[in-house]
Structures are given as C-alpha cells and as structure tokens.
Amino acid sequence: MRIAVMGTGGIGGYFGARLAHAGHEVAFVARGAHLEALRTSGLRVESPLGDLHLPRVEVTAEPAEIGTVDLVLFGVKLWDTVQAAESVKPLIKNGTGVVSFQNGVVKDDILREILGPEAVVGGASYIASTIAGPGLIRHTGTLQKLVFGEYDGTLTPRVRRFRDACHDGGIDVEVSDRIEQVIWEKFVFLVGLSGTTGLARSPIGPIRDHERSRAFLHDVMDEVVRVARAQGVPLPADYADDRLAFVDTVSAEMTSSLHNDLERGNRLEVAWLSGDVVERGARLGVPTPCNRAINDILSVHSEGRAG
Ligand SMILES: NC(=O)C1=CN([C@@H]2O[C@H](COP(=O)(O)OP(=O)(O)OC[C@H]3O[C@@H](n4cnc5c(N)ncnc54)[C@H](OP(=O)(O)O)[C@@H]3O)[C@@H](O)[C@H]2O)C=CC1
Ligand SMILES: CC(C)(CO)C(=O)C(=O)O
Numbered sequence: 001m002r003i004a005v006m007g008t009g010g011i012g013g014y015f016g017a018r019l020a021h022a023g024h025e026v027a028f029v030a031r032g033a034h035l036e037a038l039r040t041s042g043l044r045v046e047s048p049l050g051d052l053h054l055p056r057v058e059v060t061a062e063p064a065e066i067g068t069v070d071l072v073l074f075g076v077k078l079w080d081t082v083q084a085a086e087s088v089k090p091l092i093k094n095g096t097g098v099v100s101f102q103n104g105v106v107k108d109d110i111l112r113e114i115l116g117p118e119a120v121v122g123g124a125s126y127i128a129s130t131i132a133g134p135g136l137i138r139h140t141g142t143l144q145k146l147v148f149g150e151y152d153g154t155l156t157p158r159v160r161r162f163r164d165a166c167h168d169g170g171i172d173v174e175v176s177d178r179i180e181q182v183i184w185e186k187f188v189f190l191v192g193l194s195g196t197t198g199l200a201r202s203p204i205g206p207i208r209d210h211e212r213s214r215a216f217l218h219d220v221m222d223e224v225v226r227v228a229r230a231q232g233v234p235l236p237a238d239y240a241d242d243r244l245a246f247v248d249t250v251s252a253e254m255t256s257s258l259h260n261d262l263e264r265g266n267r268l269e270v271a272w273l274s275g276d277v278v279e280r281g282a283r284l285g286v287p288t289p290c291n292r293a294i295n296d297i298l299s300v301h302s303e304g305r306a307g
Helices: 010-021 032-039 077-086 107-115 157-166 181-198 204-209 212-230 239-247 258-263 275-285 289-301
Strands: 002-006 027-028 043-046 051-053 059-060 072-073 095-101 118-131 136-148 172-175
Touching: 002 010, 010 072, 010 118, 010 157, 032 059, 032 212, 043 059, 077 107, 095 107, 095 157, 107 118, 107 239, 118 157, 118 181, 118 258, 136 157, 136 181, 157 172, 181 204, 181 212, 181 239, 181 258, 181 275, 181 289, 204 212, 204 239, 212 239, 212 258, 212 275, 212 289, 258 289, 275 289
Parallel strands: 002 027, 002 072, 027 059, 043 136, 072 095, 095 118, 136 172
Antiparallel strands: 043 051, 118 136
C-alpha cells in the first residue's frame, strides 16, 4: 500500500515508521531541521515495544513531489490543518483515503471542506509519542492504537487494506462502523485529561485523588457529553461517570500531550479542545463554564513561549 504521512511527528513519525518497517511504501512530509535529519540519517523510533531505525526514508517538504497515494495518514497539530490539507490535494486520486489521527472533533469537517467528503475516513489514535530531536520519535508506554472507519460504517477496500497494513506493522488496530461516536468518546476523555492536567500542571494521579479536582474533571467531561448529545451524538447521559471510572484505571503518571506542550513552552491545541466545546455549547444552548475556565485561563499560554 502506498501511504503518505502528512506531518512526521509523534503520530505520523511513529505509525509511519511501523508501516514502512513492515515493507509498505511510505513517503513522509516534514520540514525544518527534522526534514534535514530525516534526509541525512533516516528515521529513528525509540519505543518500549522495540526501537527502529530506517536509515533511508522517502521524505520531502513538498507533498506534490510524492504523486498520488492510496492513503494519507494526516498528523499535524490542529493549527496547521488548513494549510496541510491544501498541500495534500495533489496526493489524491479516485479512492484515496485521508485519515486524520489528530485530536478534536472539528478536524474532519475541515478536511471534508478542502478535500471533499469522499476522501475523508474517520480516525482516532491512542499513544503518547513525541519528536525527541531531529529525526527521532520517542514513544512512552506501550499503548499504540489506531481506530478508523468510513463515516457511513461500510468496510471499504481502502479501510481493509489500511487495517491489514497496520497489522503488518504490529500496530494495535481496530476498524469501527461507528467512527463518529468513537471520535467523540475519545474527545470526552481528552478534553477532561488535557484541561485538568494543563490547569493543574500535574499528571492525572493527584487530580483524580483530590475530591474537588476530581469533581471538576467529572464536570468538564460532563459538559462535553451534554454538547455531544445536543448535537445528536448518541453518548449515554452518564458517560462522564463511565470516563471517570476509566480514569481510575490509568497510570497515575499519565498526562496529556497538551500538558507536555505547556511544559515545553509549545503552542497549545486548547482552542480546538475546551475552546471548541465552549463554541458548540454557545450555539446549542448548553452551559460550559468549566471548559470556559480552561480555555480562558490557558489562553495565556496558547501561543507558546515564542508566541
Ligand atoms: N503525540 C501524541 O501522543 C498524540 C497526538 N495526537 C494528536 O495528533 C496530532 C498531531 O500531534 P503530534 O504528532 O504530537 O504533533 P507533532 O508536532 O509531533 O508533529 C507534527 C509534525 O508535522 C509537521 N508539520 C506541520 N505542518 C507541516 C507542513 N505543512 N509541512 C511539513 N511538516 C509539517 C510539524 O512541523 P513543526 O514542528 O515545524 O511545526 C511537526 O513536525 C495533534 O492533533 C495531537 O493532538 C493524538 C494522540 C496522541
Ligand atoms: C490521551 C492521549 C495521550 C491518548 O492518546 C492523547 O491523545 C493526548 O494526550 O493527546
């Protein structure tokens, strides 16, 4: 399967490397010092599941140089979505799937508008991985799962082929026939995790253990559930309770990519997480005071230290 990876970061670099290692034809899009390192020294992955070094990778800053592909694995930060989506247009032929493993629930609306609805396959990713230095991706923990599927729930050849390619790469993979709901389920947890770990600047352990921060975490997630239900996503009314019970099963050290970005002085995706919940809530008449607090307070840091 010929795959293009748009954005060779924590997501694109990790999963793209596993697919390339399994023998699939993978072309990576990167920029800056990372691009230069990939050109000269290849792509390295450090992972508790096994390190990888691909000494020679097909990599470019210009997606148009890649030609058409079977699948685009889309993994840029949310603020880069529009520009990156415009740039992958030359990769698309009849039947090409574009699957975004970005966080948030707005990503696929943006991709549909730019690339057309027929190109977009829904996706959600579960991993903690980051660019540790030029040419190097670091995976923390052993979670590395992709869930994807067509929005109409059908099992198309492109979904089947990508599932098989992921299997080849040793990626934990699941095809879903209700991908929109899966994306929202992840969103409920992620908005709670990112908002509380970011505001408290703490991993999840102390947050879930303190009565007041635990209640706040619950209410943040409950607002997302109410917004989802108001716009017709069939999450159970008590889904925040379910997610809070799930939070009790994760490692006390678990944190969010947003908290990591905050600690490093990077830009934050908060406007597409809690900020998006607030905007949707305002449109749908659902109060979202906890998410408003998160979005407004973290806006101080949302452009990063360089911003
Ligand atoms: N990392 C993780 O553990 C997880 C991340 N996610 C989500 O996945 C998405 C991607 O995150 P992540 O992989 O961590 O992000 P990263 O910042 O690690 O990777 C994105 C990469 O894409 C590059 N890029 C962006 N635009 C372009 C462009 N036009 N041309 C070439 N390269 C480009 C960036 O370059 P530059 O650095 O120069 O901007 C960066 O190297 C986010 O929405 C995130 O929330 C979801 C689950 C887990
Ligand atoms: C919750 C987690 C770690 C799961 O992949 C994530 O998506 C993030 O922090 O961005």
